[in-house]
Amino acid sequence: MTAPLLRVSELSRNYADRREALFAPRRVTHALEPTSLDIHEGRSLGVIGESGSGKSTLVRLMLALDSPTTGTVEFRGRAVSRGRRAAWFRRQTGIVFQDPYASLDPRMTVGRIVSEPLWGLRIPGDHRQRVLEVLDQVGLDAEMAGRYPHEFSGGQRQRIALARAIVHKPCMLVGDEPVSALDVTVRAQILELLAGLTTELGLTLVLVSHDIGVVRDLCEDVAVMTDGRIVEQGATAHVLAAPQHPYTRRLLDAVPVLDIPDAPTHE
Amino acid sequence: MTLRARDLTVNIGGRTVVDAVSFDVADGDRLGIIGESGSGKSMTALAMLGLLPDGATATGSIRLDDREILGLPDRELARLRGSRIGMVFQEPRTSLNPIRTIGRQIMEPVRIHQRLGRAECRSRALELAKLVALNDPETLLSRYPHQLSGGQRQRVGIAIALAAEPQLLIADEPTTALDVTIQAEILELFDRLVDALGTSLIFITHDLAVLQSIVARALVLERGQVAESGSVEDLLRAPASPIARRIVDAARATSWQKPEAP
Amino acid sequence: MTTTVPIVRQRGWARTFIRNPAGVFGLVTTVALVSCALLSIVWTPYDPVHTDVLSKWHPPSSAHLLGTDNIGRDIFSVLLAGSRVTLQVAVGSALVAAVVGVVFAALGSLTARWFREIIAVLIDILIAFPTLLIAMMLASALGGSIMVVIVAVGISFGVNVGRVSRPEIRRVSRSEFVTAGIAAGLGPVRNLTRHTLPNVAPVFIVQLSWCMAVAVLAETGLSYLGYGAPVSTPSWGRVLAELQSYIGIHPLSVVWPGLAITITVLGFNLLGDGLRDATDPRLGRPEVITA
Numbered sequence: 001m002t003a004p005l006l007r008v009s010e011l012s013r014n015y016a017d018r019r020e021a022l023f024a025p026r027r028v029t030h031a032l033e034p035t036s037l038d039i040h041e042g043r044s045l046g047v048i049g050e051s052g053s054g055k056s057t058l059v060r061l062m063l064a065l066d067s068p069t070t071g072t073v074e075f076r077g078r079a080v081s082r083g084r085r086a087a088w089f090r091r092q093t094g095i096v097f098q099d100p101y102a103s104l105d106p107r108m109t110v111g112r113i114v115s116e117p118l119w120g121l122r123i124p125g126d127h128r129q130r131v132l133e134v135l136d137q138v139g140l141d142a143e144m145a146g147r148y149p150h151e152f153s154g155g156q157r158q159r160i161a162l163a164r165a166i167v168h169k170p171c172m173l174v175g176d177e178p179v180s181a182l183d184v185t186v187r188a189q190i191l192e193l194l195a196g197l198t199t200e201l202g203l204t205l206v207l208v209s210h211d212i213g214v215v216r217d218l219c220e221d222v223a224v225m226t227d228g229r230i231v232e233q234g235a236t237a238h239v240l241a242a243p244q245h246p247y248t249r250r251l252l253d254a255v256p257v258l259d260i261p262d263a264p265t266h267e
Numbered sequence: 268m269t270l271r272a273r274d275l276t277v278n279i280g281g282r283t284v285v286d287a288v289s290f291d292v293a294d295g296d297r298l299g300i301i302g303e304s305g306s307g308k309s310m311t312a313l314a315m316l317g318l319l320p321d322g323a324t325a326t327g328s329i330r331l332d333d334r335e336i337l338g339l340p341d342r343e344l345a346r347l348r349g350s351r352i353g354m355v356f357q358e359p360r361t362s363l364n365p366i367r368t369i370g371r372q373i374m375e376p377v378r379i380h381q382r383l384g385r386a387e388c389r390s391r392a393l394e395l396a397k398l399v400a401l402n403d404p405e406t407l408l409s410r411y412p413h414q415l416s417g418g419q420r421q422r423v424g425i426a427i428a429l430a431a432e433p434q435l436l437i438a439d440e441p442t443t444a445l446d447v448t449i450q451a452e453i454l455e456l457f458d459r460l461v462d463a464l465g466t467s468l469i470f471i472t473h474d475l476a477v478l479q480s481i482v483a484r485a486l487v488l489e490r491g492q493v494a495e496s497g498s499v500e501d502l503l504r505a506p507a508s509p510i511a512r513r514i515v516d517a518a519r520a521t522s523w524q525k526p527e528a529p
Numbered sequence: 530m531t532t533t534v535p536i537v538r539q540r541g542w543a544r545t546f547i548r549n550p551a552g553v554f555g556l557v558t559t560v561a562l563v564s565c566a567l568l569s570i571v572w573t574p575y576d577p578v579h580t581d582v583l584s585k586w587h588p589p590s591s592a593h594l595l596g597t598d599n600i601g602r603d604i605f606s607v608l609l610a611g612s613r614v615t616l617q618v619a620v621g622s623a624l625v626a627a628v629v630g631v632v633f634a635a636l637g638s639l640t641a642r643w644f645r646e647i648i649a650v651l652i653d654i655l656i657a658f659p660t661l662l663i664a665m666m667l668a669s670a671l672g673g674s675i676m677v678v679i680v681a682v683g684i685s686f687g688v689n690v691g692r693v694s695r696p697e698i699r700r701v702s703r704s705e706f707v708t709a710g711i712a713a714g715l716g717p718v719r720n721l722t723r724h725t726l727p728n729v730a731p732v733f734i735v736q737l738s739w740c741m742a743v744a745v746l747a748e749t750g751l752s753y754l755g756y757g758a759p760v761s762t763p764s765w766g767r768v769l770a771e772l773q774s775y776i777g778i779h780p781l782s783v784v785w786p787g788l789a790i791t792i793t794v795l796g797f798n799l800l801g802d803g804l805r806d807a808t809d810p811r812l813g814r815p816e817v818i819t820a
Contacts, residue, residue: 050446051417065708090714103705107727107809113706120714164709183303184473188517210447213521254451256476258522260515261504 003077004038005172005204006062011035011071013057031057033228034071041171044198044205046215046236049225050251055208058225059176062206063093091121094165098177100157104149110135110160111145117168134163138193155186159193166197172204173197179214191218212255216240224248268294268332268351268434268467270315275327275337277310277319277491284310286491287327292435297461297468299478299485299499301514307491308471312439316352317344331435350380353428357440359420363412369396370408373426380431395426400456418449425456435467442477454480475518479503487511545807552803558796562619565612575603577610577763586779595785598772604785607763611786614764615745615793618678622744623737625683626690630733633691634698634726639717652692660685660747668756675748678757682747686740693736694729701728731805738801742794749790765790 013032032054039045049055060066062073064082073080080089094117097103104113111131118127132142138159149157158178165173175194179187195218198205209215215222216236223233224245232245243249270292277285285307292298302308314325317339329337331351336344348354353376356362364372373392377383383391389408396404399422412420421441428436438457442450458481461468472478478485479499487495487502487510494508506512546552569577574594581601589596595604636648664681671677701707702725710720749766751757758764769786776783 050448063712065711084716087714090712093712095709095712097705097709099705103709105704105706105710105724105728116710116715117713120710120719122714161709164713168713184475184521185303185513185517188520191521211521217520250448254448256451256454256474256480258476258479258518259503260519261500 002040005041005076006039007074008035008037008039008058008062009072009074011037011058011061011073012069013054013061013066014069030228032061035228035230036071037223037230037233039172039204039206041204042202043221044207044219046219046222047206047208047225048210048212048215048222048251050210052227053225054228055225056176057228059174059206059208063095063174064089065095087121090117091123091168092170093172093174094168094170095174095176096158096161096165096178098180100154100161100181103161104157106149109146109148110152113149114145114160114163114167116164121168123168130167131163134167137166137197138163153186154182155190158182158190162190162193162197166201166203169201170203172206174206174208176208177210178207180209180211187214194218212240212252224251269330270435270467271328271330272311272315273328273330275311275314275325275329277307277314277323277325279310279320279323284323284491285314285325288486288488288491288493290486290493290496292467292469294434295465295467297470297482297484299482300469300471300488301473301475301478301485302488302510303473303514305490306488308473308488309439310491311488312354312437312469312471315437316348316354317341318354346380349376349428349433350431351433352435352437353431353433355421355424355428355436355438355441358444359417359424360412360444362424363420365412368409368411369415369423373408373423373430376427376430391430392426395430396423398429398460399423399426401426416449417445418452421445421449421453422456425453425460429460429464429466432464433466435469436461437469437471439471440473441470443472443474450477457481475503475514476522487514543807546803549803549806551799552807555796555798555800555803558792559800562612562616562793562796565609566616569609569613573603573606573609575606577602577606578761586782588781596782598768598782599775599779604768604782607768608765608785608789610763611765611768612789614675614748614758614762614766615790617675618682618744618748619741619793619797621675621679622682622686623741625680626687626740627733627737629684629687630690630694630736631726633688634694634729635721637691637695637698639721649695652688655685655688656692658685660743664747664751664756665754673751673756673759675758675762678744678748678751681751682740682744686736686743690733690736690740694732697729697732698725701725704728731809734805734808735801738797738804741797745790745794745797 011032012030012034015029015031017027017029035058047055047058057066061068064073064080064086067082075089075092080086114134115127115131117123118130131145135142135145140156140159140163149160152160178194179190182190191214197203205219207215207219219236221234222236222239223230224239224247225231226247232239232243232248239248240252243252273289275285275288276283288307288311290298300308300311310319313319314337315329319325325337327337328335331347336347370389370392373395374388377388377391392408393404396408401407401419401422407415407419415423424441441457442453445453454477457468457470460466468482470478470482483499484497485499485502486493487508489510495502495506495511502511503515506515579602583601584597585599585601587593587597593603593605595608598604598607633648633652637645660681663685664677667677667681707720707724710724715723748757748764749769752764752766753770757766760767765786769783769790772783772786
């Protein structure tokens with residue numbers, strides 16, 4: 001087995017809540033229990049779990065957007081840390097967030113938003129040209145570069161966010177519930193776009209979702225989380241067909257099944 | 268109990284958010300309303316209880332048991348709310364009053380509409396808490412909303428809606444904000460209760476799989492208009508309108524279907 | 530592949546501003562204030578300090594546009610000259626408040642939590658001191674002057690601006706677009722300047738326009754108490770203070786400085802509101818496409 005692209009070792013995150021009384025001990029929330037995970041280049045991983053499962057925490061720690069309480073993150077064998085010295089790492093990763101209404105600065109034009117990683121990471125080259133290229137790849141018109149986020153629908157905003165995530169040609173793309181806030185019809189389009197881009201650009205994909213349907217088609221591997229830890233992981237087809245852990249079974253049983261009469265069976 | 272809506276139209280600030288919507292709900296009947304965001308489904312529900320936001324005008328007709336309730340003065344509508352029509356809202360975090368105990372909030376509709384004494388109200392509240400399958404109801408009644416989980420709060424919301432024994436229950440996306448395992452429990456609760464109490468149900472959702480699990484008949488709304496209506500089976504088998512086709516296709520692409528075990 | 534990209538521009542903020550009558554009113558009054566101040570440096574109808582006891586209490590006439598006061602000064606000239614002080618106080622305080630506000634804002638977001646808590650406590654202590662008290666403390670040390678008014682109002686408002694901006698800054702820095710900025714490689718300082726501050730700017734703008742308004746009012750009170758402009762310098766506050774005891778006998782004389790103060794204060798407020806609305810891209814400014 002080749003070395004993993006990204007390795008997470010015993011990564012954990014605790015939050016200390018405010019003290020109830022002056023000398024009372026602080027309550028500690030264990031958002032993520034010590035977790036280890038390998039992400040292999042060129043593969044796609046889905047991280048599924050319900051709210052409070054720690055999946056978003058795990059992903060943010062993985063991308064050095066938050067500091068872990070314990071544990072390390074290594075990218076291609078090199079340790080990743082927060083702060084100024086993370087630029088080499090940030091060049092390799094792009095992220096799309098859940099809320100299309102909060103992840104774009106309302107005071108900046110689309111063009112500036114998309115080009116942000118280019119000037120943030122001081123990448124040389126013609127930024128304007130690159131922005132137009134990437135807008136085209138996500139299915140947006142060039143003239144949209146001069147407009148403001150509030151003029152666009154949720155689905156279009158996620159396309160903008162996606163453009164921003166790939167503009168600097170990273171090798172890994174992370175989506176933190178990228179379609180949860182979108183209408184069902186739009187969801188399908190964005191997922192299709194994501195699938196297309198992943199293949200076309202040879203990206204390693206990490207997709208966090210509470211919705212199994214989202215992960216099912218897009219991700220070869222899946223990790224199931226609850227209560228801050230990964231309880232099951234493996235190839236998506238196997239885990240979904242024959243879940244081993246009781247929580248996974250409960251989760252899969254709970255998802256409402258769409259029974260389409262006379263519809264072709266799945267794949 | 269019969270509810271009959273004809274050409275219900277809601278205008279907000281010059282925009283038509285509900286456009287000539289008509290439907291019928293008979294006694295013990297279930298009707299689903301499905302649509303995307305902005306399709307007008309929530310506004311339709313709010314119009315029935317006279318809970319539209321300021322500046323909204325509603326025209327058309329809503330007849331509850333042959334009595335026109337659209338345009339009734341608020342005082343009259345207040346008598347209907349809770350006792351004839353109950354409503355469950357989407358967001359369990361904000362639909363409960365954070366500074367009152369659960370018990371008092373459940374008791375409130377009972378006190379207002381049925382004028383029972385203190386002790387009787389409390390036992391009714393206990394009864395309702397057990398009805399919605401809340402664990403340890405005695406202790407829970409004296410707790411505050413923030414001490415409960417999302418699923419528990421939604422159960423409380425259902426208890427409040429059913430407290431004064433309404434004949435019609437309107438549920439506006441009641442499970443959208445919940446985790447999937449909790450959603451399954453709440454849906455099962457709805458199903459069981461509505462059957463047992465003989466209440467009519469209007470269930471609003473954007474999720475086709477959820478719709479199918481709880482109602483047999485539904486309206487598809489798009490931009491305030493009824494794009495299609497009929498049985499859910501027909502809708503899934505052969506959607507006629509473009510929006511219904513898009514919704515079914517999208518749901519098929521992202522929905523969960525248990526694969527064959529290896 | 531080079532393609533000519535049509536340039537799509539939103540209507541500029543200046544043109545949006547012009548369409549707002551309230552904002553334009555504020556701009557007009559502010560420009561009028563500045564004009565009066567500049568004009569009065571070179572010319573006033575009469576010497577504002579010149580007293581002519583024989584012509585006291587003349588009603589408005591062609592010779593004295595607004596009449597004369599209790600010691601024969603031409604009220605119009607006094608008001609013209611006084612506008613200089615008003616302008617200095619308003620602009621000076623706003624500048625001091627802006628600097629103090631930005632410093633506190635930056636401290637509040639770039640530093641560690643314990644430091645932030647200390648700053649928060651300091652701010653609350655400073656706020657407990659009323660502006661007048663700070664002014665009197667400064668005046669007793671440095672002597673009464675316009676500078677005292679400017680610094681006193683500037684600091685106490687700046688502290689307020691900092692305090693009001695803190696939750697706004699906290700809210701904005703928790704936004705996902707700021708996290709996205711970190712993911713795009715921006716350091717904390719660049720994130721602050723590119724994302725946080727422009728989004729906090731609307732709150733700032735309104736606060737500063739308020740500050741200017743309050744400064745004008747404060748100058749009135751401080752001059753009345755003798756901590757403001759010295760007796761030799763004409764100021765609206767001083768005139769108002771001196772004439773207010775005659776309000777029963779010669780009400781019109783008090784109306785003029787009062788009116789000047791009121792219109793100026795209102796103008797500052799409306800200007801601030803207008804600017805804030807005009808610079809918010811979200812408030813619907815349709816496009817102008819130029820090929």
